[in-house]
Amino acid sequence: MNKRIPRALFALVSAGLLVAGCTPAPKENKIADPGTAVSGTVELWHFFTEREAAAIDDVLKDFSAGHPNIKVTVKPGQDDSKVTQAIGAGNGPDIGLSYSTDIVGKFCSSGAWVDLNPYIARDKLDLDKLNATTRSYTEFGGKRCAMPFLADAYGMYYNKDLFAKAGLTTPPKTLDELTEYAKKLTVRNPDGSLKTVGFLPLYDFYENAAAHLAPATGAKWLTADGKSAVGADPGWKTLLTWQKNLVDWYGYDALTKFKASLGDEFSADNAFQKGQVAINIDAEYRLAFLSDQSPDLKYGVAPIPTTDPARYGGGYVTGNIVGISKNARNPEAAWELIKYLTTDDKAVVKLAGLLKNVPTTTTAIADPGLNADQNFKAFIDIFNNPNSMTSPPSKSGPAYQETFGQFLTGYQSGKVADLNQGLAEADKQINSVMSLGG
Amino acid sequence: MTGTSLRRGATTFSFVAPALLGIAIFFVYPLISAIYFSFTEFDLLSVPRWVGPENYRRMAEDPFLLQAVRNTLWMVVVFVPVRILGAIGLSMLLVQLKRGAGFFRTIFYLPALVPPVAATIAFVYLLKPGTGPVNHVLEMIGIDGPLWFNSPAWAKPSLVLLGLWAIGDLMIIFLAAVLGVPESLYEAASLDGANAWHRFRSITLPTIRPVILFAAVTGVIYTLQYFDQAAVAGSIAGGQATVGAGISQSFGYPEGSTFTYPLWLYTVGFRYSALGYANALAIVLFVVALAVTVILLRRAKAFSGEES
Numbered sequence: 001m002n003k004r005i006p007r008a009l010f011a012l013v014s015a016g017l018l019v020a021g022c023t024p025a026p027k028e029n030k031i032a033d034p035g036t037a038v039s040g041t042v043e044l045w046h047f048f049t050e051r052e053a054a055a056i057d058d059v060l061k062d063f064s065a066g067h068p069n070i071k072v073t074v075k076p077g078q079d080d081s082k083v084t085q086a087i088g089a090g091n092g093p094d095i096g097l098s099y100s101t102d103i104v105g106k107f108c109s110s111g112a113w114v115d116l117n118p119y120i121a122r123d124k125l126d127l128d129k130l131n132a133t134t135r136s137y138t139e140f141g142g143k144r145c146a147m148p149f150l151a152d153a154y155g156m157y158y159n160k161d162l163f164a165k166a167g168l169t170t171p172p173k174t175l176d177e178l179t180e181y182a183k184k185l186t187v188r189n190p191d192g193s194l195k196t197v198g199f200l201p202l203y204d205f206y207e208n209a210a211a212h213l214a215p216a217t218g219a220k221w222l223t224a225d226g227k228s229a230v231g232a233d234p235g236w237k238t239l240l241t242w243q244k245n246l247v248d249w250y251g252y253d254a255l256t257k258f259k260a261s262l263g264d265e266f267s268a269d270n271a272f273q274k275g276q277v278a279i280n281i282d283a284e285y286r287l288a289f290l291s292d293q294s295p296d297l298k299y300g301v302a303p304i305p306t307t308d309p310a311r312y313g314g315g316y317v318t319g320n321i322v323g324i325s326k327n328a329r330n331p332e333a334a335w336e337l338i339k340y341l342t343t344d345d346k347a348v349v350k351l352a353g354l355l356k357n358v359p360t361t362t363t364a365i366a367d368p369g370l371n372a373d374q375n376f377k378a379f380i381d382i383f384n385n386p387n388s389m390t391s392p393p394s395k396s397g398p399a400y401q402e403t404f405g406q407f408l409t410g411y412q413s414g415k416v417a418d419l420n421q422g423l424a425e426a427d428k429q430i431n432s433v434m435s436l437g438g
Numbered sequence: 439m440t441g442t443s444l445r446r447g448a449t450t451f452s453f454v455a456p457a458l459l460g461i462a463i464f465f466v467y468p469l470i471s472a473i474y475f476s477f478t479e480f481d482l483l484s485v486p487r488w489v490g491p492e493n494y495r496r497m498a499e500d501p502f503l504l505q506a507v508r509n510t511l512w513m514v515v516v517f518v519p520v521r522i523l524g525a526i527g528l529s530m531l532l533v534q535l536k537r538g539a540g541f542f543r544t545i546f547y548l549p550a551l552v553p554p555v556a557a558t559i560a561f562v563y564l565l566k567p568g569t570g571p572v573n574h575v576l577e578m579i580g581i582d583g584p585l586w587f588n589s590p591a592w593a594k595p596s597l598v599l600l601g602l603w604a605i606g607d608l609m610i611i612f613l614a615a616v617l618g619v620p621e622s623l624y625e626a627a628s629l630d631g632a633n634a635w636h637r638f639r640s641i642t643l644p645t646i647r648p649v650i651l652f653a654a655v656t657g658v659i660y661t662l663q664y665f666d667q668a669a670v671a672g673s674i675a676g677g678q679a680t681v682g683a684g685i686s687q688s689f690g691y692p693e694g695s696t697f698t699y700p701l702w703l704y705t706v707g708f709r710y711s712a713l714g715y716a717n718a719l720a721i722v723l724f725v726v727a728l729a730v731t732v733i734l735l736r737r738a739k740a741f742s743g744e745e746s
Contacts, residue, residue: 257568
């Protein structure tokens with residue numbers, strides 16, 4: 001027998017063991033007794049930059065004034081993958097602040113962010129002070145590993161000048177009305193191409209993701225056991241059929257050509273801001289862009305139109321989240337800071353005002369200063385509405401939404417002949433992709 | 439073994455030791471890690487769980503793998519030959535220049551210095567239907583320009599166009615090879631009555647064959663890992679350039695036409711936390727790249743009848 005083979009095998013096995021040995025093991029997390037004094041340094045990583053990072057610093061100054069024994073060090077501009085890699089390597093910050101609820105399932109189930117329930121119970125924190133939707137997207141599998149750090153509410157923007165030109169005075173409330181309005185508001189060039197579009201229904205346009213439109217029909221993503229529900233839930237079929245009818249009225253190619261000519265979503269050339277699209281799905285953060293880049297635009301904000309009038313008033317809700325890393329060197333100080341940022345009404349109101357996002361505590365939501373702007377108030381109303389929906393956390397993150405997104409782009413272009421069969425196939429694909437990680 | 443030969447061996451080893459250490463740390467260890475993780479369920483945050491060949495078996499059920507493979511193969515089959523042919527053609531033209539050769543060589547090489555992300559962004563805006571200058575120029579001469587990066591049929595050809603624009607890196611190697619062909623061979627062939635095509639086919643091509651092989655091997659390896667330009671083009675053309683979250687929603691835009699194998703690997707690993715499966719995809723990519731390289735080298739040897 002060749003002597004090199006056992007040697008090579010030995011080397012391979014040794015290297016494999018070394019690799020396995022270098023993988024961090026879980027750490028036990030113990031919490032302090034009630035009333036224990038908290039001090040020391042706490043490190044916060046967040047994704048904000050420039051003006052928004054300065055807003056965070058401003059609020060952290062307030063925290064430091066009230067907690068002189070806790071020193072906060074901040075690392076701005078850190079996205080989820082950097083936080084994940086740092087935690088995986090056994091390092092990372094005490095606190096991570098993420099822009100996406102997509103990581104909740106993974107961070108809760110893996111223990112990358114610790115369960116906050118023991119801290120909440122110890123400090124007798126009343127979670128009912130938090131908006132119900134935000135509570136739902138910050139926990140997974142019975143673990144609350146995150147707290148909501150401001151929120152985004154999605155509704156419908158409409159251009160009042162274009163409405164007036166078309167003889168329309170109020171925003172559409174049902175999907176049928178939306179279709180009717182979209183047709184009335186659409187203007188074509190002499191050659192038949194689109195000049196102004198009433199409502200651009202393509203799923204890959206700006207914020208038209210399926211999740212943002214799902215509240216229109218109340219369509220559900222997942223079953224109770226975490227499997228895909230898109231094939232079984234009738235809400236999806238209703239939404240998709242409505243959207244496809246509108247796409248076909250415009251003509252898919254005409255819409256695609258029109259969409260290709262539009263500016264970037266987060267630039268001053270945004271199609272709604274330029275009056276190229278009369279009705280648009282977007283969140284409250286657009287208000288800051290509008291006042292900065294399109295101060296002369298006359299617009300209004302309304303909830304997402306629905307199929308059932310009883311469901312009217314809501315929209316899509318998501319938000320930033322914040323949690324304590326399993327590698328945190330000072331979890332008690334980390335919790336103290338998280339508690340301040342997410343449950344101290346004054347801090348939450350200040351953050352909402354500076355970052356132009358929706359506050360998450362019931363007291364902060366009712367703040368008269370934030371409600372003074374009618375358009376911002378419209379988003380607060382959407383946020384408070386019980387018909388508002390969010391995307392459920394999943395261990396595989398956004399896999400179910402993105403897999404369905406692939407199906408939707410094919411469907412709207414006419415590649416799916418039988419919707420029922422297509423949705424059943426989409427179910428299989430989603431379940432398959434969700435199981436890739438085991 | 440004598441003391442002298444031992445010393446000589448130690449000296450030799452000390453010279454190669456840094457390189458060996460580098461290879462061990464930066465190639466062998468990551469490779470073995472990837473092989474190990476490809477047999478586990480791993481999310482980067484918890485301890486990996488050994489699952490045997492399960493990740494490789496899952497590939498059969500992966501609904502997006504075929505699409506990603508198809509797009510990557512398209513790029514390998516079209517992108518690599520087009521760039522090689524373009525670089526050979528350009529270098530042949532440049533060697534003909536009597537005056538201003540240095541200027542034109544610089545001009546054609548310059549795009550290769552532009553970072554891929556910046557070049558892709560510029561290309562998307564140049565080719566943007568409606569507002570981009572390219573379609574305006576086409577319109578002026580009566581041509582209704584395509585949707586380029588916004589069309590499923592034109593998105594990949596647009597990426598090839600981008601690769602062709604940045605052909606300078608390959609062009610400079612072919613230029614050196616073409617300039618290295620002995621002039622006496624051309625003179626002899628001309629005396630025998632060979633025309634330009636005959637001279638190219640019978641003298642230039644055989645002489646630069648090792649360079650063509652090099653370009654083919656490195657081109658295939660590069661294209662199998664094609665990521666940056668496809669990711670940026672999809673995001674920018676989709677109109678969601680600055681969105682931090684949900685980047686993979688714009689991967690493959692439009693309609694999955696630019697969705698390459700490495701984009702899927704990245705999405706699965708870093709968006710869906712299936713690092714074990716992503717490692718299995720990476721190992722398959724490595725094996726395919728290795729196999730293609732070996733095949734190309736063997737075929738080249740068979741053609742030339744000598745060591746390549």
